[in-house]
Amino acid sequence: MKKIILKAGKEKSLLRRHPWVYSGAISRVEGHPSDGDTVSIYTNQKIFLAHAAFHSKAPIAARVWSWQQDERIDEAFFYRKLTHALEFRKELGLSQFSTGCRLVHGESDGLPGLVIDQYGRILVMQIGSVGAERWREVILDILKGLCNPDCIYERSDTDVRELEGLTKHTGVLWGELPHDLIIEENGLYFAVDVMTGQKTGFYLDQRDNRAKIGILAKDKDILNCFCYSGGFSVYAKRAGAKSVLSVDSSEEALKLAQRNFALNGLATDFQEWQCADVFQMLRKLRDQNRKFDLIILDPPKFAPTASFAAKAARGYKDINLLAFKLLRPGGIVATYSCSSGISSDLFQKIIAGAALDAGISAHIIAQQMAAPDHPILLSFPEGAYLKGLLLKVSD
Numbered sequence: 001m002k003k004i005i006l007k008a009g010k011e012k013s014l015l016r017r018h019p020w021v022y023s024g025a026i027s028r029v030e031g032h033p034s035d036g037d038t039v040s041i042y043t044n045q046k047i048f049l050a051h052a053a054f055h056s057k058a059p060i061a062a063r064v065w066s067w068q069q070d071e072r073i074d075e076a077f078f079y080r081k082l083t084h085a086l087e088f089r090k091e092l093g094l095s096q097f098s099t100g101c102r103l104v105h106g107e108s109d110g111l112p113g114l115v116i117d118q119y120g121r122i123l124v125m126q127i128g129s130v131g132a133e134r135w136r137e138v139i140l141d142i143l144k145g146l147c148n149p150d151c152i153y154e155r156s157d158t159d160v161r162e163l164e165g166l167t168k169h170t171g172v173l174w175g176e177l178p179h180d181l182i183i184e185e186n187g188l189y190f191a192v193d194v195m196t197g198q199k200t201g202f203y204l205d206q207r208d209n210r211a212k213i214g215i216l217a218k219d220k221d222i223l224n225c226f227c228y229s230g231g232f233s234v235y236a237k238r239a240g241a242k243s244v245l246s247v248d249s250s251e252e253a254l255k256l257a258q259r260n261f262a263l264n265g266l267a268t269d270f271q272e273w274q275c276a277d278v279f280q281m282l283r284k285l286r287d288q289n290r291k292f293d294l295i296i297l298d299p300p301k302f303a304p305t306a307s308f309a310a311k312a313a314r315g316y317k318d319i320n321l322l323a324f325k326l327l328r329p330g331g332i333v334a335t336y337s338c339s340s341g342i343s344s345d346l347f348q349k350i351i352a353g354a355a356l357d358a359g360i361s362a363h364i365i366a367q368q369m370a371a372p373d374h375p376i377l378l379s380f381p382e383g384a385y386l387k388g389l390l391l392k393v394s395d
Contacts, residue, residue, distance in 0.1 A: 001030070001031055001040060002029075002030065002031035002032070002033040002037055002038070002039045002040070002054070003029070003030040003031055003039060003040050003041070003042055004021065004026055004028075004029055004030075004039050004040070004041045004042070004052070004054070004061070004062055005026070005027045005028050005029075005030065005042050005043075005044060005046075006021070006025050006026060006027055006041065006042065006043055006044055006049075007025055007026065007027045007044060008027075008044040009044075010025035010026075010027075010044075011043045011044075011047075011049060014041065014049045014050060014064070015049070016379055017067065017379040018379050018380060019050075019052075019063055019064035019107050019112055019377075019379075019380055020060050020062070020063060020064070020112075021041060021052065021060070021061055021062035021063075021064075022059060022060060022061060023058070023059055023060075023061040025061075026061055027044060029054075029056075033054045033056075034054075035054065035055050035056055035057065035130045035165070036053060036054070036055070036130040036131055036133060036134030037053070037054050037134070038051055038052070038053060038054070038065065038073040038131075039051070039052055039053075039054040039062060040052075040069075041062060041064075048069045049067075050064045050065075050066065050067050051064070051065050051066045051068075051069075051071065051073055052064045052065055052131075053065060053112070053113075053129060053130060053131020053132075053134065054131075055129075055130050055131075055164065055165075057165055058130075058163060058164055058165065059163075063107075063112035063113060063129055063131055064112065065077070065110070065112075065131070066110075075138050075142075078111075078135060078138055078139055078142055079142050081109065081110050081111055082104065082111075082139070082142050082143065082146060083146065084109070084110075085103055085104045085105075085109040085111070085116075086103055086146060086147070088109075088375075089101055089102075089103055089373055092372050092373060094371075094372075094373055097185065097186055097207075098183065098184065098185040098186065098204075098207060099118075099119070099120045099183045099184045099185075100117070100118065100119050100120075100183040100185060100190075100192070100202060100204050100207075101117070101118045101204065101373050102115070102116070102117050102118075102204050102205070102371075102373040102374050103116045103117065103118050103123070103147075103373075104116035105373070105374050105375060105383075106128075106383070107377055107380050107382075107383055108374075108375045108376060108377045108380065108383050109375070111132065112129055112131060112132070113127060113128045113129025113130075113131055113132035113133075113160075113164075114126070114127060114128075114129075114132040114139065115128070115200070116143070117199075117200040117201075117202075117204060118147070118149075119181055119183050119192050119194065119201065119202070120181070120182075120183055121149050121150040121151070122149060122150060122151045122152075122153065122177065122178070122181060122194065123143060123147060123149045123151070123152045123153070124152075124153050124154075124155050124194050124200040124201060125139070125140070125143070125152060125153070125154050125155070125156070125173065126154070126155050126156055126158065126200060127154070127156045127161075127166075127169075128156070128158055128160040128161055128164065129160075129164055130164050130165070130166065133164075133166055140152060140173055140174065144174060149174070149175065150175050150176070150178070151172060151174060151175035151176055151177045151178070152172075152173045152174040152175060153170075153171070153172055153173065153177055153194050153195075154169055154170055154171055154172075154173050155170055155194065155199075155200050155201075156168060156169045156170065157169070157170050170195070177194070177195070181193075181194060181201075182263065183202070185207060185210075186207075186210075186211055186214075186235075188234055188235065188238065188264055189260070189263040189264055190202060190229065190231065190234070190260050190263070191229070191256060191259050191260060191263060193229075193256060196252075197229070197256070198228055198253075198300075202229065202231075203228065203231060203298075204371065204373065204374070205338075205370035205371055205374050205386050206231060206232075206298065206336075206370075206371070206386075207371040208368075208371045208372075209334070209336070209368050209371075209388055210231050210232055210235045211235065212334075212366065212368070212390065213232050213235050213236055213239075213294070213296065213334060214235035214236065214238060214239045215239070216239075216294060216332060217235065217236035217237075217239040217240070217241040217294060218239050218240040218241065219240060219241070219242050220236075220241055220242055220292075220293035220294045221241070221242050221243045221245075221291070221292045221293050221294075221328075222236045222241045222242075222243065222244045222245065222292065222293070222294050222295075222296070223245050223247070223285070223292040223294070223295045223296070223323075223326065224236070224244060224245070224246045224247065224296045224298075225247050225278045225281075225282070225295070225296060225297050225298070225299070225319070225323075226247070226248060226278055226297065226298050226299045226300065227246040227247060227248045227253070227254075227257055227296075227298075228248060228250075228253045228256075228257070228298075229253060229256040229257050229260055230246055230254075230256070230257025230258070230260050230261065231260075232296045232298070232334075233246045233257060233261075233271075234257075234260050234261060234264055234266065236294075237261065237266045237267070237271065238264065238266060241294075242270060242293075243270035243271070243272070244270070244271050244272070245272040245274065245292075246271075246272070246273055246274070247274045247275075247276055247278055247281050248274075248275065248278075249275065249276065249277055249278065250275070251275050254273050254275055257273070258273060278299070278319065279315075279318060279319065279322075282319060282322035282323065282326070283322065285326055286322060286325055286326060290326060291326060291327070291328045292326055292327060292328065292331065293327075293328055293330075293331050293332070294331060294332045294333075294334070295323045295326060295327060295331070295332070295333050295334070296333075296334045296335075297319055297320065297323055297333065297334070297335040297336065298334075298336045298338075299315070299316075299319065299336070299337075299338075300338070301338050301339050301340075302315045302316060302337070302339050302342070307341070308339075308341050309339075309341050309342055309346065312337075312339055312341065312342055313342070313346070313350050316335075316337060316342070316347070316350045316351070316354075317350050317351075317353055317354045317357075320333070320335055320350070320351050320354035320355075321354040321357050321358050323335070324354060324355055324358035324360050324362070324393065325358055327360075327393050329393065329394070329395045330392070330393065330394070330395040331392075331393050332365075332390065332391065332392050332393070333362070333389075333390075333391045333393070334368075334388065334389075334390050334391075335351060335388065335389050335391065336368070336386065336387065336388040336389075337386070337387045337388075338385055338386050338387075339385070340382050340385040342387070343381075344367075344384065344387045347387045347389070348364075348389065351389055351391070355391075355393075360393050360394065361393070361394040362391040362392065362393050362394070363391065363392050363394070364389055364390070364391060365390050365391065365392050366388075366389075366390035367387075367388070367389060367390075368386075368387075368388030368389070368390060369384065369386055369387065369388065370385070370386040374386070
């Protein structure tokens with residue numbers, strides 16, 4: 001058998017069902033497993049803990065597949081896991097609100113390193129671990145049978161693959177990708193760029209948070225920073241926002257956002273698009289004495305790991321401090337972090353520091369997170385990557 005024997009005392013995280021084993025916790029490896037092979041993990045006293053995918057060269061040396069000693073990691077295992085993930089999404093009833101959905105969310109669905117998003121009849125698969133890579137063809141065949149999609153597209157181009165020693169890979173795995181891919185969400189339409197767009201083409205995780213902005217936006221002047229394809233802006237304009245200024249550093253993203261406005265027949269009056277660095281743009285708006293009633297800050301990942309937390313904290317504080325200074329009295333800031341290296345507590349402390357430096361008092365009126373098709377495993381806090389605060393500034 002291929003085994004990992006842990007150092008004495010290093011089994012505590014696994015006993016709490018955290019699905020990662022770091023290389024420094026390993027006493028020895030038996031059976032000469034190759035990267036991606038399934039190994040059994042034992043305590044120093046030879047007590048079974050879990051079955052996992054092994055990686056000899058990565059900091060995360062093992063990612064748990066199963067906690068059951070008698071469970072085999074084979075095609076039937078993946079069929080069960082994928083079936084359960086799809087059934088759970090059906091139970092959520094999201095299909096009545098959206099044709100876009102996350103079907104598999106990595107560790108939270110017991111499939112570490114695997115993400116599968118659905119856009120209508122198109123599936124986008126993202127593989128970020130050697131374990132999932134080993135079972136690529138099996139997973140692909142199961143998805144064909146369970147989902148009967150028109151196309152399965154791969155977007156395995158994240159930096160995580162490089163950490164796993166894997167080359168980036170994108171392209172059609174099955175079927176044919178349509179020229180024009182559009183999803184519906186809460187009665188709105190969005191074009192999705194699965195080939196070159198951010199993440200797998202769309203921010204499905206912000207679905208509920210976009211809807212909340214739609215409730216708050218009526219008769220307000222809106223500033224949407226890091227707008228990407230304009231999701232928050234579209235919701236705000238439909239809700240009757242007085243004006244919307246959308247800012248992103250990508251011309252392509254702004255073109256996609258403008259197309260989404262057109263898809264929904266939204267008026268373009270009092271709508272501005274700015275291709276600019278958001279940090280610089282916020283300072284420019286401050287110098288112009290521009291004021292807004294609602295500001296959305298949804299930046300890209302500033303801290304992929306905890307080692308980047310200090311640098312990321314400066315970035316989050318900077319943009320939130322500037323946003324507070326651009327708000328009218330009684331205004332609202334919707335601020336987000338998708339950095340797994342920044343905890344919810346730290347994020348709140350950073351924003352509190354920004355409010356203090358801005359000389360304002362702000363109240364949390366909602367704590368936000370990813371939509372329910374992005375579940376969080378209780379024993380895996382790293383899965384709570386998206387953190388949001390809806391803040392109202394005192395009059």
